[in-house]
Amino acid sequence: MTPHAAEALAQDAKDPLACFAAQFHHPYDAAGRRLVYLCGHSLGLQPKSVAQYVEQELQDWQRLGVLGHYAAKRPWIPYHEQAAAPLAALIGAHETEVVAMNSLTVNLHLMMVSFFRPVGMRSRVLIEKSAFPSDRYAIASQLAFHGLNAPEHLIEVAPRPGERILRTEDVIRRIEQEGGTLALVLLPSVQYLTGQSLDLIPVIGAARRAGAAVGLDLAHGIGNTLLNLHDWNVDFAVWCSYKYLNAGPGAIGGCFVHERHARNVAIPRFAGWWGQDAATRFQMGPEFNPIAGAQGWQISNPPVLSAAPLLASLDIFQRAGIRRLREKSIALTGFLQRLVDTLLPGLVDIITPSAVDGRGCQLSLALKRSPADAKRCYELLTEAGIVVDWREPDVLRLAPIPLYNSYSDVVAAVDALSLALRR
Ligand SMILES: *Cc1c(COP(=O)(O)O)cnc(C)c1O
DSSP, X not given: OOHHHHHHHHHHHTOTTGGGGGGBOOOBOTTSOBOEEOBTTTSOOOBTTHHHHHHHHHHHHHHHGGGHHHHXXXXXXXXXXXXXXXXXXXXXXXXXXXXXXXXXXXHHHHHHHHHOOOBTTBOEEEEETTOOHHHHHHHHHHHHHTTOOHXXXXXXXXXXXXXXXXXXXXXXXXXXXXXXXXXEEEEESBOTTTOBBOOHXXXXXXXXXXXXXXXXXXXXTTTTSOOOHHHHTOSEEEEOSSSTTOOOTTOOOEEEEOGGGTTOTTSOOOOOGGGBOHHHHTTTOSOOOBOSSGGGGOOSOOOHHHHHXXXXXXXXXXXXXXXXXXXXXXXXXXXXHHHHHHHSTTTEEEOSOSSGGXXXXXXXXEESSOHHHHHHHHHHHHHTTEEOEEETTTEEEEBOOTTTOOHHHHHHHHHHHHHHHHO
């Protein structure tokens, strides 16, 4: 056994969260070999309890039909409300600031309807240059909807030439330069490609001083890093639940709307009956009186079968605790970084910042190879039973997930990568 394999075994033995791995289904290959899964940043593993949660709703539907709206074990009408408290705990929000609904990009559109309201000179949106494509499409189409064009009204902040990571001071300077032309600043908490966790507090401060609304995309932040959305005073945030939240492919997403907007009925929104005040919703009257808080942005009644896995997963998060998870995550990703540095010297560049506050659990590695050769390394890793993610032209993204990955998983991945790079 190598010294690092022995070290990993010792760490696993004393890891207080190690027991949670057994609460997840770990994928196997056709030969029955357990895969080493470091891809929870793309799709989280399935909690074993998901089957019971979904089965409960199937049975209640069989047994009760429409009566399940009130009489199901977890009644369907307020079903999604059960997600609010655990979601609020993950992002540092009040329960009324959070709602599980729709999917990320849909929620981004709904939030922009309310919080991107260009007036006169104040008509621009600031994003980062390598924003996730869906966010960019959503924003460009919202600009077009307002009769604005992307090159002029879409401001992109980029890393400096030759660098891959955004510098906080550059983002702030750009916000200050644009000043009163900015209607909205939309940034990720953790950048999906580089794994960089942005230093949000000073950036949010600059955006607010400029008078812009602030939105966050938490796709790679929720369930990964510690967030404090209420105190940070952002206007809104959106997320999906199939990545770090393990709620399954296409799972119901979520939305944060800051409390200071909770009762502001002057904010335009795309309304639907599920946003209607619950006390009068079933009177079916013509007047729309939104629920105070994030729930007032709901449109349709929630997809119970797609929300059931989310509740199963959030229950696990509550038991593990996001602070304890983050503590393990820092150690686990630190271990990954140390192995990469010592076992793969000169073979890869770690793109992700090395400062603990500058990243979540993901490390993005640029392979120092020709693109074709780099792709081949990724394929060899896959053949070796290591599930990671590949981004053209040369980036591997590895995410050791504190809920279900071990130190030994990390060793297996780096050993396989070492073989692939030296073949
Ligand atoms: C994963 C991801 C999305 C996904 O959008 P959906 O609407 O859930 O398909 C959007 N934005 C970012 C930054 C992501 O990482």
